[in-house]
Amino acid sequence: MTTVPAPRPAAGTVETAIRTRRSTIRLTEPAPSPDELLDLLAAAATAPDHGQLRPWRLIAIRGDARAGLGEAAAEAAPTADLAERVAAKHLRAPLMLAIVFQPRKHPTIPRWEQLAATSAMATTLLLLLDTRGWGGVWFGGPYPDAPQVRKHLAIGDGEQLLGYLYVGTPVPGDGPRPRPAADVRSKLTWLDDIAL
Numbered sequence: 001m002t003t004v005p006a007p008r009p010a011a012g013t014v015e016t017a018i019r020t021r022r023s024t025i026r027l028t029e030p031a032p033s034p035d036e037l038l039d040l041l042a043a044a045a046t047a048p049d050h051g052q053l054r055p056w057r058l059i060a061i062r063g064d065a066r067a068g069l070g071e072a073a074a075e076a077a078p079t080a081d082l083a084e085r086v087a088a089k090h091l092r093a094p095l096m097l098a099i100v101f102q103p104r105k106h107p108t109i110p111r112w113e114q115l116a117a118t119s120a121m122a123t124t125l126l127l128l129l130d131t132r133g134w135g136g137v138w139f140g141g142p143y144p145d146a147p148q149v150r151k152h153l154a155i156g157d158g159e160q161l162l163g164y165l166y167v168g169t170p171v172p173g174d175g176p177r178p179r180p181a182a183d184v185r186s187k188l189t190w191l192d193d194i195a196l
């Protein structure tokens, strides 16, 4: 006979947080303080991670440093018009968190598992931020592989920039966006001998 485990007390809260989280694109001041960010990062670092390698690091970019990074990224743009828009993208949130993947050489833990662990940490951090009332969105760029960006952020040879979490306060009045239900029936198949 199989039994269903009793839900832990916080289970409903966690499920609600997951089901109601949305990426927030329009962001304004303030952003989480350095202390709060460290606290949330410690929580996010509990995400599944084979061998607890923590093969990642974050760079927090705020204030005028955003414009400095924006200028570096703009240098990679093919046209002046695009360069201007790329630079402006770096000012759309008060805080940018560069997600830097640091794959480790390991005899049994392949690169893909380390990338998955890094993604798990980043999505957990987004969820935690959302739960605290902060807004955030993960964007892959601009130009994460551009030499100008890599140099500006001192991304090492073995490292990969996985874009940025843009973080701040949701613009007042935007309100929560309802999420359309996902039909995942075609995403799940079973291999078993029980007739459903």
Ligand SMILES: Cc1cc2nc3c(=O)[nH]c(=O)nc-3n(C[C@H](O)[C@H](O)[C@H](O)COP(=O)(O)O)c2cc1C
Residues within 6 Å of the ligand: 021, 022, 023, 024, 137, 138, 139, 140, 141, 162, 163
């Ligand atoms: C690694 C990663 C990179 C992403 N990069 C972009 C991007 O560059 N531009 C974009 O519009 N959405 C990007 N997204 C998707 C958004 O972060 C977001 O998930 C999407 O807009 C759906 O919104 P939701 O999170 O509220 O469901 C990216 C997501 C991930 C996981």
